[in-house]
Amino acid sequence: MDQRPPISRRNLILGTAAAFGVPAVLAACGGSEQPSPGAAATGGLGTVTLGSNASDEVPKKSLATVVGNFTQAGVRINTVDHNTFQENINRYLRGTPDDVFTWFAGYRMQFFAEQGLATDISDVWQEIGGDYTQAFKDASTGTDGKQYFIPFTYYPWAVFYRKSVWEEKGYEPPRTLDELTALAKRMRGDDLVPIAFADKDGWPAMGTFDIINMRTNGYDFHISLMAGKESWTDPRVKQVFDTWRGLLEYHQPASLGRTWQEAAQSLAQKKSGMYLLGMFVAQQFPEEDLDDLDFFTFPEINPAHGTDSIDAPIDGYMVSAKAKNVDGAKALVKHLAQASSQNVATELDPGTLAASSKADTSGYSALQKRGAELVSQASHIAQFLDRDTRPDFASTVMIPSLQSFIDKPGEVDSLLASIEQQKANIFR
CATH class of the missing domain: 3.40.190.10 (Periplasmic binding protein-like II)
Structure with a gap:
C-alpha cells in the first residue's frame, strides 16, 4: 500500500508559540x-x-x-x-x-x-x-x-458515525457532496447535530481543510499548496472555503470553545450524526460501544479526483x-x-x-x-496539514486563519489575501 508521505528537501524554520520549553x-x-x-x-x-x-x-x-x-x-x-x-x-x-x-x-x-x-x-x-x-x-x-x-x-481520517443511529434513521453513507448536504439536512430535521465539530486546540479544522482541498483540487495541488508553491488567492483555494462555508451551518456550533474529546462525546452520546476526525475518535467510546462505531471516507466533490486521497x-x-x-x-x-x-x-x-x-x-x-x-x-x-507544511506556517498562520474563517466565514477574500501575504514572508 502506498503510504509514502511527501518529502521536502528544504530547510524548515519552526516558529514556537511559547517562551519556554525545557x-x-x-x-x-x-x-x-x-x-x-x-x-x-x-x-x-x-x-x-x-x-x-x-x-x-x-x-x-x-x-x-x-x-x-x-x-x-x-x-x-x-x-x-x-x-x-x-x-x-x-x-x-x-x-x-x-x-x-x-x-x-x-x-x-x-x-x-x-x-x-x-x-x-x-x-x-x-x-x-x-x-x-x-x-x-x-x-x-x-x-x-x-x-x-x-x-x-x-x-486514517474519515467520517465516523454510530451504526445503531443510522440503522434506526435509515441513513446511508453519502457518495457525493450533494448527498452529504442532503443527509445533514435530514439529520437536522431528526433533531441531531449533523456534524460534530471542535477547534479549540486549532488543529482539528486542518483535517476538514485537507480533505475538501484534496477532494476539490486533488492531492498534487494540495501538497504543492502546502509547500508554498501555489497562491492562496487562487480561485481553486477560494472554492475550498466556499464549499466549506456551505457545510458550516451543519457543523456543531460554538466549536472554537470545544475540544475534540467533547465533540467525540456528542457522537458517543448519539447527539451528533457524524464526525470527521482521525480513527483515534475510538478512544472516547466505551469498549462495549466500539462495535457500533463505523465510518465512510469523505464523499466525492470533483469527479476528476474522486475519493482517492486521505490523511493518514x-x-x-x-x-x-x-x-x-x-x-x-x-x-x-x-x-x-x-x-x-x-x-x-x-x-x-x-x-x-x-x-x-x-x-x-x-x-x-x-x-x-x-x-x-x-x-x-x-x-x-x-500526513496532515501541520505535518505537510512548514511548522511555523502551520502554527502561526493556518491555525488562527482557520479559526477566523470558522468565526466569520463570510470574509474569505480578505482572509486568503492575508494568508498569501504571510506565506510570502515565510516561504522565501
Missing part, C-alpha cells in the same frame, strides 16, 4: 514524570528518559504498557499535554531534552534532523528495516538519506541529539519498532494501526480492519 517548564505546564512498570529493574543500560505527548488516558496507558515490557533498561516517562508538547518542542530539544521523544513522520521529523536536534538511528534501521515497507522507511528518512524516526502507529498520519519516536543514554535510547526505540510492541499498542488503543508489516492484524477490531483497508485502497496518503 523539561522542568514542560512539567509545570501539565507534564508528569513517572517510571514505567519495569523501571525498578534497570537492566544493563541504566535508565532512559522518554518525553511523551500521549497525555490522553488510552494512549498514555498503551505507552506505559509497551514500555513496561522493555527489560534492557529502566524508563522514566515525562508525559506532557499533547498541544503543550507540540508548541514547546523546539526549545525543549534545544534545552535539556529526554533521551527519546514522541514525534511525527514527514516534515516535522526532517526539520529536527536538519537542525541537528535528532540522533541518526540508521544503525537501528539496519536491524529492524525488514519489518517495514519502503514507504515507512522513506517516511523515517531525513534529507541526508539517514534514518531519524521509528514509525509506531498510524490512523504516522506517529512514532526519535532519539534527541542531546540524549544522555544513547545506547539505552536506541535499545528502547528498537523495542518500540518490534511487531510485538505494536500489537500491544493496537490492542489497547482501538484507534490506531500498527506500522510494522510483521504486526499481527488478526486481532484487529472490525473498525481497525476497515481502517487498514481504507488506507490500502487510497491512491494518495497525506
Whole structure:
C-alpha cells in the first residue's frame, strides 16, 4: 500500500508559540514524570528518559504498557499535554531534552534532523528495516538519506458515525457532496447535530481543510499548496472555503470553545450524526460501544479526483541529539519498532494501526480492519496539514486563519489575501 508521505528537501524554520520549553517548564505546564512498570529493574543500560505527548488516558496507558515490557533498561516517562508538547518542542530539544521523544513522520521529523536536534538511528534501521515497507522507511528518512524516526502507529481520517443511529434513521453513507448536504439536512430535521465539530486546540479544522482541498483540487495541488508553491488567492483555494462555508451551518456550533474529546462525546452520546476526525475518535467510546462505531471516507466533490486521497498520519519516536543514554535510547526505540510492541499498542488503543508489516492484524477490531483497508485502497496518503507544511506556517498562520474563517466565514477574500501575504514572508 502506498503510504509514502511527501518529502521536502528544504530547510524548515519552526516558529514556537511559547517562551519556554525545557523539561522542568514542560512539567509545570501539565507534564508528569513517572517510571514505567519495569523501571525498578534497570537492566544493563541504566535508565532512559522518554518525553511523551500521549497525555490522553488510552494512549498514555498503551505507552506505559509497551514500555513496561522493555527489560534492557529502566524508563522514566515525562508525559506532557499533547498541544503543550507540540508548541514547546523546539526549545525543549534545544534545552535539556529526554533521551527519546514522541514525534511525527514527514516534515516535522526532517526539520529536527536538519537542525541537528535528532540522533541518526540508521544503525537501528539496519536491524529492524525488514519489518517495514519502503514507504515507512522513506517516511523515517531525513534529507541526508539517514534514518531519524521509528514509525509506531498510524490512523486514517474519515467520517465516523454510530451504526445503531443510522440503522434506526435509515441513513446511508453519502457518495457525493450533494448527498452529504442532503443527509445533514435530514439529520437536522431528526433533531441531531449533523456534524460534530471542535477547534479549540486549532488543529482539528486542518483535517476538514485537507480533505475538501484534496477532494476539490486533488492531492498534487494540495501538497504543492502546502509547500508554498501555489497562491492562496487562487480561485481553486477560494472554492475550498466556499464549499466549506456551505457545510458550516451543519457543523456543531460554538466549536472554537470545544475540544475534540467533547465533540467525540456528542457522537458517543448519539447527539451528533457524524464526525470527521482521525480513527483515534475510538478512544472516547466505551469498549462495549466500539462495535457500533463505523465510518465512510469523505464523499466525492470533483469527479476528476474522486475519493482517492486521505490523511493518514504516522506517529512514532526519535532519539534527541542531546540524549544522555544513547545506547539505552536506541535499545528502547528498537523495542518500540518490534511487531510485538505494536500489537500491544493496537490492542489497547482501538484507534490506531500498527506500522510494522510483521504486526499481527488478526486481532484487529472490525473498525481497525476497515481502517487498514481504507488506507490500502487510497491512491494518495497525506500526513496532515501541520505535518505537510512548514511548522511555523502551520502554527502561526493556518491555525488562527482557520479559526477566523470558522468565526466569520463570510470574509474569505480578505482572509486568503492575508494568508498569501504571510506565506510570502515565510516561504522565501
